[in-house]
Amino acid sequence: MTHQQRFPKLSAAHYRHLLRPPRGRVRCVIDTDARNEIDDQFALAWALLSQDVLDIEAIYAAPYSFQRRWRELQAAARAKANPGGASAAELALLAAYGGQLDRLERAGTDISDRAQIDPQGITMVSPGEGMELSYREILLVCEKLGMDFRERVFRGSPRYLERYDAPVESEAARHLVAAARTASADAPLYVLAIGATSNVTSALLMAPEIINNIVVLWTAGYPTTVTDIAQPSFNMEQDILSSQLLFDSGVPLVYLPGFHVGAQLSLSLPEMEAWVKDAGAIGEYLYWLYTHNPHYAFQGLSGHFGRTWIIWDLINIAWLLEPAWVPSFLTDAPYLSADCKWQRRGNPRHIMREALDINRDAIYRDFFAKLAAAAS
Numbered sequence: 001m002t003h004q005q006r007f008p009k010l011s012a013a014h015y016r017h018l019l020r021p022p023r024g025r026v027r028c029v030i031d032t033d034a035r036n037e038i039d040d041q042f043a044l045a046w047a048l049l050s051q052d053v054l055d056i057e058a059i060y061a062a063p064y065s066f067q068r069r070w071r072e073l074q075a076a077a078r079a080k081a082n083p084g085g086a087s088a089a090e091l092a093l094l095a096a097y098g099g100q101l102d103r104l105e106r107a108g109t110d111i112s113d114r115a116q117i118d119p120q121g122i123t124m125v126s127p128g129e130g131m132e133l134s135y136r137e138i139l140l141v142c143e144k145l146g147m148d149f150r151e152r153v154f155r156g157s158p159r160y161l162e163r164y165d166a167p168v169e170s171e172a173a174r175h176l177v178a179a180a181r182t183a184s185a186d187a188p189l190y191v192l193a194i195g196a197t198s199n200v201t202s203a204l205l206m207a208p209e210i211i212n213n214i215v216v217l218w219t220a221g222y223p224t225t226v227t228d229i230a231q232p233s234f235n236m237e238q239d240i241l242s243s244q245l246l247f248d249s250g251v252p253l254v255y256l257p258g259f260h261v262g263a264q265l266s267l268s269l270p271e272m273e274a275w276v277k278d279a280g281a282i283g284e285y286l287y288w289l290y291t292h293n294p295h296y297a298f299q300g301l302s303g304h305f306g307r308t309w310i311i312w313d314l315i316n317i318a319w320l321l322e323p324a325w326v327p328s329f330l331t332d333a334p335y336l337s338a339d340c341k342w343q344r345r346g347n348p349r350h351i352m353r354e355a356l357d358i359n360r361d362a363i364y365r366d367f368f369a370k371l372a373a374a375a376s
Contacts, residue, residue: 007208007249015351018188018215018252019330021323026190027055028320029179031156031172032313033064033195034141035133036122036234038289040194042367043313044141045282047192048149049370053321057179059149060172061135061156062195063127065238066298070123073097077111096232103300120294127198127238128158134195144282145374157198160239167205168198176203180210188252190320193218194313196239197246204249211251217316218246219256224334224354227342233258237340244336253333253352254319256326262315264360266308275368280375315355318363325359 030047034040047054076097079086086094094101101111109116118124125133135155142149156172167173176191176199183189191214193200200216220235220243235258236243246253256262269290277287293309296302319326332348 007211015252017185019353025053025055028190028192029058030192031060031062031199033062033134034137036064038293039311039313041141041289042311043194043317046367047317048145049374050321058152058154058175059138060154060199061131063157063198064130065125065127066123100299107300117298119297122294127160131156144285160198161241167202172199173202177207180214183213189214191216192316194316195235197242198239201242201245215252217254219258219262219315222259223257224342247333247336250350255352256315256355258312261355261358262312263310264358265311265314267311268308269304279371283371325362326355327357328353328355
């Protein structure tokens with residue numbers, strides 16, 4: 001039996017029913033690699049300040065690791081130092097990482113010295129260590145908000161999916177299965193996935209029938225119409241088997257492209273100073289994260305003049321709070337290749353929903369207003 005065959009086959013009507021824009025208060029869980037970057041913390045804060053609309057049953061810590069990108073960066077550096085002796089694969093990496101290497105060189109960074117490019121441990125941790133750091137970060141965000149969510153925060157997968165007949169057992173995956181079994185097509189459980197989907201797909205493999213009752217929201221990559229280039233998306237590439245299974249399983253999916261769509265959620269330092277910095281303990285913490293972004297050292301960036309940072313993961317919260325802020329359409333699900341390219345083969349597959357635009361200003365107005373209200 002293939003992994004596609006093990007899942008129930010839903011009718012087109014069932015997909016349309018589950019994928020309709022939500023109304024009223026909705027049940028949801030949040031699956032986040034909260035420590036890998038700074039956008040997850042913003043998304044978590046917004047969600048937790050929106051519990052009049054979001055009935056948040058649990059928050060799951062997802063694994064993450066930048067070890068692959070670190071190895072690729074080193075290979076690109078070797079190719080830059082000796083292009084004549086580089087392989088085609090190394091030259092391809094140089095093309096991808098050349099700008100980053102140039103910035104690191106201008107900053108005087110020795111990439112052989114991990115302490116220089118990894119001041120807060122973002123690149124060297126294993127997936128399991130990343131999950132544990134995310135777990136602690138989730139608790140910290142809740143603490144900054146003055147909310148006690150400890151009994152609803154669960155550790156997730158200590159590693160990425162290795163094969164389809166071996167889901168990775170975790171507190172998060174088991175909780176998701178149990179929660180999904182109490183949902184229904186008329187009152188589905190929304191799964192907000194803002195990282196690698198290791199926890200989500202492990203739950204699907206543990207209990208394939210739950211695809212009848214859940215809707216997964218996931219942000220990564222380019223629109224599915226972009227078929228001629230790979231999708232250089234961290235959420236997608238780090239656990240590629242899970243990413244592929246998300247589309248192959250037939251689980252009702254709201255796909256929120258990061259590039260072109262979520263990428264519009266850029267935020268500047270002056271905006272942080274005007275509307276976030278003084279918004280209580282959580283505002284102070286988000287401001288600190290923004291001004292101490294660990295990826296600046298890794299990317300060879302310095303200073304905030306004329307620069308913004310994209311708070312990607314807000315897109316998941318936005319669609320669930322107000323679908324009109326993230327216009328979307330129904331389409332057929334593509335295949336995702338092992339090298340992160342979209343493919344369509346033969347007859348159309350099951351239906352999914354895909355975002356095509358975003359109302360950046362409406363999203364930030366709501367986010368800033370809720371921060372201010374919580375601090376007053």
